Amino acid sequence: MAFSTPGGDMQAQANVQVFLNMVVFGMDIQQAVSAPRFYSISAPSSFSPHEFTPGxxxxxxxxxxxxxxxxxxxxxxxxxxxxxxKDFGAVGAILIGPDGKLYAGADPREETTAMGR
Structure with a gap:
C-alpha cells in the first residue's frame, strides 16, 4: 500500500488515520480515504505565527x-x-489486493484522482 497527502502538520495525522481505518477498522481503501478526520492543534503549528490551542x-x-x-x-x-x-488533507492511496488487482482511493476533500486496474 502506498499513500500520501499534502497538508503541512496534518500530513502525518491524515496518513495515520487512513492507515488505521483500513488495518484496524476494516475499511476498503476508498472508505478509509473518505472517512471523517480529526486534527490535533494542541502543539504549535510548524508555520508562523506557530499558533496552537492547548488541548x-x-x-x-x-x-x-x-x-x-x-x-x-x-x-x-x-x-x-x-x-x-481541505485542511484535513487530500489523501491519494493505492494498494495491490489479494487478487493482484490495483485498488485506489481519492480524497473528496480536494480535486484528487486515483485509478486502479
Whole structure:
C-alpha cells in the first residue's frame, strides 16, 4: 500500500488515520480515504505565527456531533469544521489486493484522482 497527502502538520495525522481505518477498522481503501478526520492543534503549528490551542482538536462535523461532548469532558477543546474541509488533507492511496488487482482511493476533500486496474 502506498499513500500520501499534502497538508503541512496534518500530513502525518491524515496518513495515520487512513492507515488505521483500513488495518484496524476494516475499511476498503476508498472508505478509509473518505472517512471523517480529526486534527490535533494542541502543539504549535510548524508555520508562523506557530499558533496552537492547548488541548485543541478540530473535528469534521459528523465526528463533532458524535464525540465533542465526551472530548470536552476529558479536557479537550473540540472545534467543529466542515466534513470536506481541505485542511484535513487530500489523501491519494493505492494498494495491490489479494487478487493482484490495483485498488485506489481519492480524497473528496480536494480535486484528487486515483485509478486502479
Amino acid at each position: 485543541g482538536i478540530r473535528l469534521a462535523s459528523d465526528l463533532y456531533q458524535k464525540v465533542s461532548e465526551q472530548l470536552a469532558a476529558l479536557g479537550y477543546v473540540p472545534q467543529e469544521d466542515p466534513v470536506w474541509d
